[in-house]
Amino acid sequence: MPKTYERREFLADLAKIPCATLLLGVTGPLQALASEGGDYDPTEHYYAMGIQLDKCIGCGKCVQACKTENDVPEEPFYFRTWVERYIIYADGEVRVDSPEGGIKSFPPLEEEKQILRTFFVPKLCNHCDHPPCVQVCPVGATFKSQDGVVLVDSDYCIGCRYCIQACPYGARYLDPRSKTADKCTFCYHRITKGLLPACVEVCPTQARIFGELGKLSTPLNRMMRTSNIQVLKPHMNTEPKVFYSELDGEVR
Amino acid sequence: MCDSGGALRTRKIPVQVIQLGVVFLFLGVGMFLLRQRFVPESFGDLGHYRANAVGAVAAHPIQYAGWQVCADCHTDEVETKKRSYHRTLSCEVCHGAAWAHANEETDETPPLPTQRSLCLQCHSYLPSRPTGFPQIVEERHEPAKLCHTCHNPHDPAPSETPESCSACHAAIVRVKAVSHHAPLDCQVCHETPAQHSVLPRSNLPRKPFEREFCGKCHAKGAKPPNVVRGVDLREYDIRRIDLDTHGGTLVCWQCHYQHSPEAR
Numbered sequence: 001m002p003k004t005y006e007r008r009e010f011l012a013d014l015a016k017i018p019c020a021t022l023l024l025g026v027t028g029p030l031q032a033l034a035s036e037g038g039d040y041d042p043t044e045h046y047y048a049m050g051i052q053l054d055k056c057i058g059c060g061k062c063v064q065a066c067k068t069e070n071d072v073p074e075e076p077f078y079f080r081t082w083v084e085r086y087i088i089y090a091d092g093e094v095r096v097d098s099p100e101g102g103i104k105s106f107p108p109l110e111e112e113k114q115i116l117r118t119f120f121v122p123k124l125c126n127h128c129d130h131p132p133c134v135q136v137c138p139v140g141a142t143f144k145s146q147d148g149v150v151l152v153d154s155d156y157c158i159g160c161r162y163c164i165q166a167c168p169y170g171a172r173y174l175d176p177r178s179k180t181a182d183k184c185t186f187c188y189h190r191i192t193k194g195l196l197p198a199c200v201e202v203c204p205t206q207a208r209i210f211g212e213l214g215k216l217s218t219p220l221n222r223m224m225r226t227s228n229i230q231v232l233k234p235h236m237n238t239e240p241k242v243f244y245s246e247l248d249g250e251v252r
Numbered sequence: 253m254c255d256s257g258g259a260l261r262t263r264k265i266p267v268q269v270i271q272l273g274v275v276f277l278f279l280g281v282g283m284f285l286l287r288q289r290f291v292p293e294s295f296g297d298l299g300h301y302r303a304n305a306v307g308a309v310a311a312h313p314i315q316y317a318g319w320q321v322c323a324d325c326h327t328d329e330v331e332t333k334k335r336s337y338h339r340t341l342s343c344e345v346c347h348g349a350a351w352a353h354a355n356e357e358t359d360e361t362p363p364l365p366t367q368r369s370l371c372l373q374c375h376s377y378l379p380s381r382p383t384g385f386p387q388i389v390e391e392r393h394e395p396a397k398l399c400h401t402c403h404n405p406h407d408p409a410p411s412e413t414p415e416s417c418s419a420c421h422a423a424i425v426r427v428k429a430v431s432h433h434a435p436l437d438c439q440v441c442h443e444t445p446a447q448h449s450v451l452p453r454s455n456l457p458r459k460p461f462e463r464e465f466c467g468k469c470h471a472k473g474a475k476p477p478n479v480v481r482g483v484d485l486r487e488y489d490i491r492r493i494d495l496d497t498h499g500g501t502l503v504c505w506q507c508h509y510q511h512s513p514e515a516r
Contacts, residue, residue: 042306057381059374061345068349069315085380105373106380118380143301153305156292189312198316202345204338204374205385 040192042146046213047186048241049200050223051122053248055207058083058120062199062208063103069187069198076100078173080184081124081199086250090114094250121251122208124199125150125171125184126232126240133163133172133183142181148213148241149188154180168236186210213241315349318342322354329406336407337386346370346405371399377430383512384423387430416449424511431512435488440480441465441510463495466504471495 066072066081083102087095087109099106102120109115131150134142141157144150157180164172164181175182187197191210195201200210211220227245233252244251297303322343323330333339344350347362368390377387394402403409417438418425428434438444444457460466469476469485472492476485493499499507508514 040310054382057374057385058378061373065316065344065349070312087380105376106378108377109379115379119382120380140295140300140302141305143299143305145306146298151306151309153302153308155308156302156305185309185312188306188309190314190316192310193314195314195316195318198349201316201318201342204341204345206340 042192045147045191047127047148047191048211048213048220048243049124049127049186049197050209050211050220050227050229050243050245052207052209052223052227052245053119053121054246055205056083056120056122057205057207058085058102058106059204060102060105061202061204062122063101065198065202066184067103069190070185072182073176075176076103078175078182080171080182081122084121084123085118086121086248087111087118088116088248088250090116117248119248121244121247122199123169123171123232124242125167125186126169126238126242127184127186129239129241130237132166132168132236132238136162136166138162145188149186149191150183151185151188152181152183154178154182157181168233168238169240314351316344317349317351317354319344322350332404332406336409338406338408366398366400368396368399371405384427386426389430420452428511433511433513435485436480460510461503463499463503466510467495 060083062081063079063083066079067074070080072078072080079101082098084096084098085102085106087097089095089111090113093113097106106120109118127148127150129144129148131142131144134144134150137143138160139156139158141153142150142163143153154175159174159179159181161174161181164174167183172181172183174180187195187199190197196210197208200208209219209223211218213220215221223245224243229243229245230247231240231243232247233240292302292304294303295301298306319330319342326343330343333341344362346365350362352358353360353362372388372390375387377389381387399405421438425438428436441460442457445455447455448457464471468474469490470493472494474492476490478484478486504510
């Protein structure tokens with residue numbers, strides 16, 4: 001005679017289900033918190049950066065600080081942030097240069113042609129809300145963290161370079177030492193400890209403003225309210241989180 | 253229906269199905285073991301990535317300490333800098349990354365840079381820099397003299413007594429100093445009452461308000477005085493235009509900024 005399932009037993013099992021789900025729901029985030037270390041809660045932050053182009057003097061201090069802070073190779077083709085100089089001539093021609101990423105500032109302009117306007121544009125990873133680099137990664141080695149920063153897991157990256165090709169902003173490079181993709185992390189190791197990213201820390205004119213989205217009364221929020229805000233390549237639908245003020249229409 | 257169901261239950265399972273079941277069981281167990289072996293720990297906890305990687309990125313060593321840490325010990329320098337034109341600069345802009353100096357036992361102190369090249373990285377004249385930002389042409393500005401002989405880096409305003417106009421209109425004077433109008437004294441265009449420095453608002457200097465004023469030097473055939481307030485204008489190749497045809501009904505300053513005229 002097969003064992004019958006008593007009504008009492010059934011109800012007891014039914015009560016176990018919510019308990020088990022609750023337990024799983026609690027331990028998941030707890031594990032994540034333990035891996036972060038300290039009392040930093042990534043779900044309470046959502047980082048972004050503002051860049052005021054009318055303040056950038058093209059001194060290249062940010063490029064140098066980024067290389068020092070993040071141990072980026074010294075060769076002039078590896079940059080997590082770099083500065084471009086746009087020169088727009090009276091005849092409509094546009095020239096962009098960035099000698100060694102602008103790390104030692106820029107040489108004087110010795111132009112025969114009449115210049116209409118010229119300015120500097122600092123660039124870095126835009127930490128897109130819809131990052132194309134994350135979509136193409138075949139192994140899940142690059143990802144958007146809970147606080148909105150796009151990171152690379154260098155222990156898990158296989159160095160296939162799909163992400164480098166997929167980034168519309170050219171913000172990624174292959175580290176020649178580890179043969180893995182690398183990029184700006186908003187200085188994740190600093191911001192999680194309450195410090196500013198190195199490029200923001202050293203910017204002498206405060207052209208770069210670091211902050212969070214959705215927080216009131218912050219320098220970033222003030223800048224976004226009072227300036228004409230643009231992002232790079234909005235038609236790509238990547239929803240960048242690096243916001244430029246007074247961005248010229250010629251900037252790509 | 254009930255009868256056929258009962259018949260199905262008692263029917264013997266074919267040997268092929270059992271063999272196939274064993275194969276699938278092995279495949280299933282194999283897949284499970286392989287997955288255990290190859291899917292890294294914490295993968296998928298927060299999304300399609302290793303949750304532990306976040307901690308690994310956050311564990312990167314810090315190099316830049318931040319100016320608040322410097323202010324704990326170097327109060328005098330920070331206090332001076334706070335009131336100067338360099339108030340927005342972090343200490344590590346010039347002195348380099350100093351986390352080790354601030355947080356670890358080390359004999360190394362951050363460098364005291366004295367070369368001109370460090371200051372020129374920000375202050376050499378580049379047309380791409382924002383208007384009003386203080387810039388110098390290296391060859392013409394006290395060549396080969398070290399910057400800190402005249403400027404205190406923590407309070408870089410020139411140590412001399414300010415000239416009458418630049419005391420208040422420093423931004424304009426700086427822009428003009430590197431423009432084609434550099435040799436012209438402010439008084440050439442702005443006739444200034446003596447009381448302006450005492451009661452500026454009620455004693456406003458004169459501003460040119462007609463095209464003919466600029467035409468005194470720039471009109472075709474105009475004969476500016478050879479020497480204006482100590483500057484020999486014969487040395488300069490003054491740009492000439494025809495006042496009747498140039499610019500239509502516009503006045504000069506609708507297109508040209510007088511303190512930095514772009515026309516060659």
